Amino acid sequence: MEVLMSNWSSVQSIPENYVLPPHKRTGKVTANSTGKEIPVIDFEKADCHDRDETIRQILKACQEIGLFQVVNHGVSKELVDDTMKLFKEFFSLPAEYKANFISKAKDRGCVLYTSSFVKYDDPNKKEIRYWRDCLVNKCYPLEDHLPFWPKTPTGYHEVVGTYSVEMRKFLMKVLDLISEGLGIEAGYFEGDLTREQLLSVNHHIPCPDPSVTLGHPEHRDPNLITAIHQCDVPGLQFFKDGQWIGVEPLPHAFVIIPGVQLRKSEMNNERLELLFKLGIRPQGDDLPKGTNVTSWGEAATNPSGVEIGLRRSS
Secondary structure, eight states, X not given: OOOOGGGOSOOSSOOGGGOXXXXXXXXXXXXXXXXXXXXXXXXXXXXXXXXXHHHXXXXXXXXXXXXXXXXXXXXXXXXXXXXXXXXXXXXXSOHHHHGGGBOSOTTSSEEEEEOOOEEOSSTTOOEEOOSOEEEEEEOSSHHHHGGGSOOOSXXXXXXXXXXXXXXXXXXXXXXXHHHHHHTOOTTTTSGGGGOEEEEEEEEEOOBSOGGGOOSEEEEOOOSSEEEEEEOSSOOEEEEETTEEEEOOOOTTOEEEEEOHHHHHHTOOSSOOOOEEEEOOOBSOOOOOSSOOOOSOOOOOSEEEXXXXXXXXXX
């Protein structure tokens, strides 16, 4: 059985099988100044007279940037904080308990795994791992998957279950605003298009040298839509106009990423192919008092990236 990174006692140097080829490294991860151009949309305004302006901002962000951040989204800070606290506690549990959730079966309601090997096209054909463990919870319909979730830490079912419900409401609201802006009938994204919902928690232990490894491979987000809650350190990046751009973490905000399924269905005329990758935070303190959800989804000894996403049923 593979050893989870969260079970490692300490790391003084990076194991060779986590060191990326030089051409795949990002160097020091910081929030690029150009990342400040990423739109920040206040969702509180969508419930009042500024609804049309909110929709305009969303569509403009999707067309010109490919992602945006949302504040005043309606998911309480207390709920987010409590959820992230439970994720941190889960990864701190004994290895024997966490082993119950390690599986390669993708149809399970909850799966825990460490980064799989990736072969890069280099002369040595080295197999490289990414610097993370990942816990994936299926959460829709909640009652179908809840029995397979961890029962420890105490409150996991109640708190994380409530979080997944509130996040679904939020993401469906985003989709409703998008459909309204595109002139699509109300409720278009209900049903098969959003039948699956995944909550992914990416856990990274302190890294001695973040410049030579990554917490997540570069990828096109495959979902219909994804919300990511970052911690207060930079790491999330996206690729646009020939460069990787850092997404500056904002307190109690969600990064919204329209996925491939949405772009292929009813999105804009321009096919934006944004690649995403996440870096690693350097050695340091535990996560701050905030938290960090992907539908496919990147802090010290606790979650640094939590993603929650919706996708078409397979």
